Amino acid sequence: MLSEQLIQQCQKRIEPYPCEGFVYGKGPQNPSVMFVGEAPGETEINNGIPFSGRAGQYFNQYIEYLGLSRNDIYITSAVRSRPYKWGTPRGKEPRKYNRTPNQKEIAAHAPILDAEIELTRPSIIVPMGRIAYWRLLGKSPRMEKVTGIPVETSIRYLDDWESNAYRFSSKTYTILPIYHPAAVLYRRSLETDIYKHLDELKKIINRLTSK
Template sequence: MMNIPEEVMERAKKNIAPFDAEGFVLGKGQVPSEIMMIGEAPGENEVYDGEPFTGRAGKELDKQLSYLGWTRDDVYITSVVRSRPYKWEKRPKSGEKRKANRKPNQKEVKAHAELLDTQIRLAEPKVLLLLGGVAYQRLIDEKGKISEVIGEKLETPILTYDRENDRYVPSEEEYIVIPLYHPAAVFYNPGIRDSIYESLDRLNSYLSS
C-alpha cells in the first residue's frame, strides 16, 4: 500500500471539489514498482469498484498485460485525475438525463498534480507507461501529440507541479517513459489495433534488452 501524506490527500480532494467530478480512485499495485502505468481518469465502473481500469477499458488493458506476459501484480496503475469527470447528457429515446464520462480539463489535471508527483516518488518506477494523451501532456509535453511518439522509448525529465509558483517544471531526475495508446482508444478507432500491438512489441524489446 502507498503511504501518501494526509495533507497531500486532503489538498487533492479539496482541489477537485469545485468541479463536476465524483469519487476518488487512488491506484493499485505493488509499491515500489519497476513499472508504473498512468491513465487519464476513472470512469463510472472504476468509481463504483474503487479500482483503476475495471470497466471495458480494463478488460482491454488486461489483454495487453497478458500479451506482455504480465499481470496487474507486476505494475502500479493510477491516473492523472483520481475523480471521474462527468457531463450531463440526455438519453436519445427517453430524454432522461444521465452522467457521462468526459476528458478532464487542465484545471482538474492540476487539482491532482501534486498527488501524482507524490505517487511517482513513492512508487520509485524505472519505467513510466503513459496511457493516452492526457498522461503524456501532463508529464512530458503540455501541447504535444502522443500520436507522434507512440511506442517510443524516451529518456527524459518529467513535468512536476511547483505548488508555490503554480506552474509545471522539469524534474531533476530522468525517467524511461514510453507513451502508449489508452486502452479505450481502440473502441473509438478499431484501425489502430495493429499499431497498439506493434508498440507493445517495441516495449517488450526495450525492457528485455
Template sequence: MNTLNNIEKRIKNISEQYPNDMIGGFITGDGPIPCDIMFVGEAPGKTEVELGKPFVGKAGANFEKYLNSIGLRRDNVRITNTCYFRPIKRKISKSGRETISNRPPKVSEINLFKDILNDEINLVNPKIIVTLGNIPLKRLTDFKSIGECHGNLIFNKEINRNIFPMYHPSSLIYNKSEEFLNIYRNDWEKLSETLLSL
C-alpha cells in the same frame, strides 16, 4: 513525509473539497510499491470509482489482455491516473431525463494533482512510466499528441524518468481498423523489448 497513506489522504481531501460538483467520486493508485513499471492513465470512469481501482472497465479489459500478452500481470505493475477523481458532465434530455458521462479532466483539474502524482512516482520509483493516452503524455512530456511519439522511449530530465507513451486502451473501442490494431499491438511488443533493455 511522502507515504502512500499521506498521498491517499491528499487525494481524498482535494476530491471531497472540490468546489465544482461535476465529479463522480475518486480513486487512488493500485499495485505494488516500489515497482519497476508504472502505468499512468487519464482519470477514472464510472466502473473504476465503483470498484475503487484503475482500469477495470471496458478499457481495463483491453489493457489487461495486452499486459498479459507480454508476460505481465496486474499485480506486477503500479497503475495510477493523472487526475484522481472522475470528471463528469450532466446532460438533460428534452424529456427531462438526466444522463451522466465521463469527460476529459481540465488542465486546472490535472494541476490540482500535479504534486501528488510526482510524489507517487517518487514513492513507486519506477524504471519506466508508461503513459496511456494524451493527457498523461502532455503532463509528463513536451509532446502534444500521442501520434507523434507512441512506442518510443523518452527521457524526462525534470523528474529523471524514462517515459514510454502508448495509446489509451479505450482507443481500441472507438477505432476498430486493422491498421490501428497492428499499431497498438506493435507498441506493446516494443514495450516488451524496452523492458528487457532497462
C-alpha cells in the same frame, strides 16, 4: 503509501469542478512499470479498481501480452476523480457522462501522481493517451507521432498550486507513450500499432529488469 492528508488536500482543490469519487492507484512498492491513464470512469468510481470498465478489458489483454499481471505493475492516472458532464438521452432521464479533465482538474490532483512516482520509483513510465502525455511532458503532439518511441527525459511536477505552474524534474525517466486502451473502442485499426508498441515496451522491460 500515500498520505491521506495529501489526498484530502487534493480532493479539496478539485471540489469546485464537476468531478466525483476517488480511485487510489494500485500496485507494488517498486514496480518495473507504471501505467498512467487519464481519469477513472463510472465503473472505476463504483468499484475502486483502475481500468476495470470497457477499456480495462483491453488493458488486461495488454498486460497479459507483456507477460505481466496487475500485481507486477502500478496503475494510476492524471486525475483520480471522475470528470463528468450531464446529458439527456432521448426519452430518458438526465445522466452523467465521462469527459476529458481540464488543466485545472489535472493540477488539483497533480501532487498525488508526483508523490506516487517519487515513492515507487518505477523503471519505466507509460503514459497512455494525450492527457497523460501532456501531464508528464507538457506537450500535446499527435499521438501517432510519439507512441511506441521510448525517450529518456525529465518529467513535470507541480511547482505551485495557486498558479498551476509546473517544473521539470532533475531526474530523468524512461518514458514510452502508448495509445489509451479506450482508443481501440473507437478505432479498431489502432490495435496492430498498439501491439507493436507493446513489443517495444516488452524489450525495454526485459532490458531494465535484467540489469
